[in-house]
Amino acid sequence: MYWVSVITEAGIFAILALGLDVVWGWSGDFDLAFYGYLALGSYLTFVLSIGKPTPPVEYIIGWHLPVLLAIPLAVVVVVGLAAVIGAVALRNLREIYFAVTTLAAVSAVYLLVENYTPLFDGYNGVYGLINPGQTALNLTYNGYRIFLLFVVLFLLFLAYLLVQRLSRSPFGRLLRAIREDERAAAAYGRRVFFTKYRAYLLGAALAGLTGGLFAIFISAFNPSAWTPQELLVIYAAILVGGRGNPRGVIAGVFVVYIGFIELTRFLPSPASRPDFGPAMRQILIGLLIILMLRFRPQGIFRERPGVDRGPRPAAAEPAPAPEPGEAVR
Amino acid sequence: MTTFLVSVGIGLATAAILSLSAVAFTLEYAVSRIANFAHGEFLTIGAYAAYSGQRFFHQSVVAAALIAAVAGMLAGLALNACLIEQFRGRSAITVFIATLGAALIVQNVLVIAYGAANLSYSFTQGGLHHVGPFLWTTSDLEVIFSALTVAALIFLLLQRTRFGKAIRAVSQDRALAQVSGIPARRIVMQTWALSGAISGFAGFVLADTIGTFGPQLGFSFLLLTITATVTGGIGRPYATLGGALIVGLVIQIAGAYTSSAYQLVYAFLLLVILMLLRPNGVFVRRTAMEVRA
Numbered sequence: 001m002y003w004v005s006v007i008t009e010a011g012i013f014a015i016l017a018l019g020l021d022v023v024w025g026w027s028g029d030f031d032l033a034f035y036g037y038l039a040l041g042s043y044l045t046f047v048l049s050i051g052k053p054t055p056p057v058e059y060i061i062g063w064h065l066p067v068l069l070a071i072p073l074a075v076v077v078v079v080g081l082a083a084v085i086g087a088v089a090l091r092n093l094r095e096i097y098f099a100v101t102t103l104a105a106v107s108a109v110y111l112l113v114e115n116y117t118p119l120f121d122g123y124n125g126v127y128g129l130i131n132p133g134q135t136a137l138n139l140t141y142n143g144y145r146i147f148l149l150f151v152v153l154f155l156l157f158l159a160y161l162l163v164q165r166l167s168r169s170p171f172g173r174l175l176r177a178i179r180e181d182e183r184a185a186a187a188y189g190r191r192v193f194f195t196k197y198r199a200y201l202l203g204a205a206l207a208g209l210t211g212g213l214f215a216i217f218i219s220a221f222n223p224s225a226w227t228p229q230e231l232l233v234i235y236a237a238i239l240v241g242g243r244g245n246p247r248g249v250i251a252g253v254f255v256v257y258i259g260f261i262e263l264t265r266f267l268p269s270p271a272s273r274p275d276f277g278p279a280m281r282q283i284l285i286g287l288l289i290i291l292m293l294r295f296r297p298q299g300i301f302r303e304r305p306g307v308d309r310g311p312r313p314a315a316a317e318p319a320p321a322p323e324p325g326e327a328v329r
Numbered sequence: 330m331t332t333f334l335v336s337v338g339i340g341l342a343t344a345a346i347l348s349l350s351a352v353a354f355t356l357e358y359a360v361s362r363i364a365n366f367a368h369g370e371f372l373t374i375g376a377y378a379a380y381s382g383q384r385f386f387h388q389s390v391v392a393a394a395l396i397a398a399v400a401g402m403l404a405g406l407a408l409n410a411c412l413i414e415q416f417r418g419r420s421a422i423t424v425f426i427a428t429l430g431a432a433l434i435v436q437n438v439l440v441i442a443y444g445a446a447n448l449s450y451s452f453t454q455g456g457l458h459h460v461g462p463f464l465w466t467t468s469d470l471e472v473i474f475s476a477l478t479v480a481a482l483i484f485l486l487l488q489r490t491r492f493g494k495a496i497r498a499v500s501q502d503r504a505l506a507q508v509s510g511i512p513a514r515r516i517v518m519q520t521w522a523l524s525g526a527i528s529g530f531a532g533f534v535l536a537d538t539i540g541t542f543g544p545q546l547g548f549s550f551l552l553l554t555i556t557a558t559v560t561g562g563i564g565r566p567y568a569t570l571g572g573a574l575i576v577g578l579v580i581q582i583a584g585a586y587t588s589s590a591y592q593l594v595y596a597f598l599l600l601v602i603l604m605l606l607r608p609n610g611v612f613v614r615r616t617a618m619e620v621r622a
Contacts, residue, residue: 030422093604095422096364100555101604107552108597115590232433235426275445279437286437289430293423294415 001142004149010257011152012213014250017234017241018156018163019206024235025244025303026172027199028179030095032228033085033102036109037078037204039226041211043113044074046126046221059121067132071212078208079201086200091193094182103228114223125222129215152213156250159206163246166202175199176244229282233257236285239292242299251301260284336585337578338463344577345476346538348570349531350550351557352483353524355569358558359500360520361413363421366428368528368554369547370435371408375401375529376536376546377439380448390452390471394533401529402522404435409521414514432548439544447541472534479527480570487566496520500564553580553593556600560611568612575611 016038023031047061048070065073085105093101113120120126134144166172178185178192186192215221233256241252260281292299350372357365378400379393386392412431416424458465465473487493495516498506507513528547535550536542553576561572576596584592603611 030426088605093608095420096425097604097608099422099425100364100559101601104552104556104597104600104604108594108601111591111594111597115588229433232429236430273441273444275440279440279445282437283434283441286430286433289433290412290427293419293427293430297423 004145008149008152010254011156012210014156014253015159016210017238017249017253018159019203020234021238021249022199023203026175027196030099031102032099033106035226035231036106037207038211041074041078041208042215042221043120044077045070045212045215050128057121058118059126074212075205075208079205082201082204086197090196127220130219233285236289242301244303245301248299248301332585334462335464336581340578340581342469342472343581344574345473346535347557347577348476348573349527350554351569351573352566353527354554355558355566356520356524359564360517363424367431369551370432371401371404371525371528372532372547374404375532376542379533397533398526398530402526405521405525436544447543449541450537553596556596559603562612
């Protein structure tokens with residue numbers, strides 16, 4: 001059962017990483033608010049499905065929808081929020097300006113959620129979504145967890161197919177062209193903002209879905225579950241696997257999650273210092289990020305360059321000799 | 330009116346700490362052209378070094394402040410040598426992510442060394458003083474005084490010394506400074522040492538003012554530092570000082586009239602708005618092209 005839980009978690013984060021890779025790997029926007037979309041998706045799945053709050057617990061909405069309806073609804077709201085944030089942030093902000101702005105936005109929201117209890121019960125968070133549909137499916141507790149694993153892996157497969165198809169599509173190639181040289185793409189008449197915007201919404205949708213799955217997986221959610229550190233692990237996983245390569249990203253998540261969780265489990269952790277293990281893990285993540293960036297920024301699986309399937313003019317007709325002084329391309 | 334004046338007083342004290350941290354951040358940006366996300370860790374290292382030092386130096390505030398500055402300086406030198414210089418020529422966002430990794434490492438090394446629980450100094454805050462219309466503790470006054478001193482020293486350093494002239498040259502164009510005979514590498518290193526020292530001192534002051542501190546001290550202060558820097562204008566030391574003053578006053582006054590829990594929310598919203606409207610700072614005339622670069 002331990003392995004079921006580890007692989008389920010890695011599978012959930014692999015979906016998140018695929019979404020993040022669309023935004024960062026293809027589009028080139030280093031988004032530090034991304035974990036906020038997972039958090040919102042998670043919170044909304046809870047408040048849409050666990051019913052009215054009992055005092056002193058308080059949160060908004062409190063409907064009693066089935067989870068299969070709650071998660072799509074949560075994804076819709078998340079995409080709606082991303083539509084607003086993306087419309088503002090993607091228009092002019094790039095690189096560090098984009099990163100800092102998204103971090104500030106998510107930090108403001110974080111503080112609000114933490115301190116304003118009527119929203120999602122502040123520090124305590126929301127809980128109580130325990131194996132939804134277990135009785136309807138007529139499964140034992142363990143049986144349900146295995147069932148959840150297969151659902152997650154199936155969704156991961158679907159997400160992979162979608163992302164893989166998009167990656168090779170004109171849309172995916174255009175995104176990469178914009179990432180490499182935004183002005184050149186604009187000069188060729190491509191709609192830079194609109195293309196980036198669509199990628200951003202796709203990423204947010206996958207994050208919202210991840211949030212819903214995460215809600216079922218851990219059955220409780222509070223502010224300490226979405227600190228910036230959590231997002232860095234995902235970035236580290238993408239870096240290890242290979243930025244911009246969907247297969248690599250999934251491999252990276254499994255390597256980082258399973259590798260690190262397993263390796264750090266055997267670290268000596270004195271009983272008096274329960275924080276030793278987690279701290280050691282964070283240090284290794286930090287080192288991993290720096291070393292990958294320094295020595296192998298393309299990751300284990302490099303991004304596959306697009307193939308030009310068009311006719312080759314060079315073969316059909318000899319190109320005129322370049323004028324002296326003209327740059328040869 | 331009393332609420333207003335008291336919060337202006339606290340705002341000035343906040344602005345003083347903020348100005349130290351923001352000036353250091355802006356100097357790092359000026360010479361290396363990167364946003365250092367491990368900047369907060371210089372403050373944290375300073376605060377912890379002062380904590381360790383206070384046992385050996387019999388509660389001397391001056392000794393603790395000096396130890397904090399030296400520790401911050403060493404951290405600045407180490408980060409520049411081990412990380413920033415190793416990543417020269419790489420894109421700004423790559424270095425930014427690398428410093429984020431460094432921040433993660435430092436925070437957790439401190440967790441292992443000192444534990445995750447909050448610590449506090451045993452210095453006294455001193456009595457309350459009425460200065461004009463404001464109400465300050467003795468340590469508030471010391472903070473404001475030391476921030477003014479540091480600001481004055483930085484002004485003299487940048488305007489009146491060869492080192493300052495070299496910093497300004499390197500910050501405009503490192504390669505050009507190099508071919509003009511300025512030892513750019515050494516100037517960059519010394520600037521990181523200087524800003525590390527200022528940050529370490531700021532960390533000690535911040536921890537002492539808040540009362541308790543943990544491994545996240547600097548990291549949680551970083552966004553506020555960036556807000557102050559961006560408000561003034563990143564890479565411009567004097568504008569940054571002005572930005573710190575604005576941000577310190579805005580969050581304390583807005584916090585006093587609503588709830589202090591939301592102080593940082595105002596700061597971050599201010600940062601978002603500034604990023605969208607005046608990304609080069611409120612004191613700088615707007616230029617559209619610089620934002621994209």
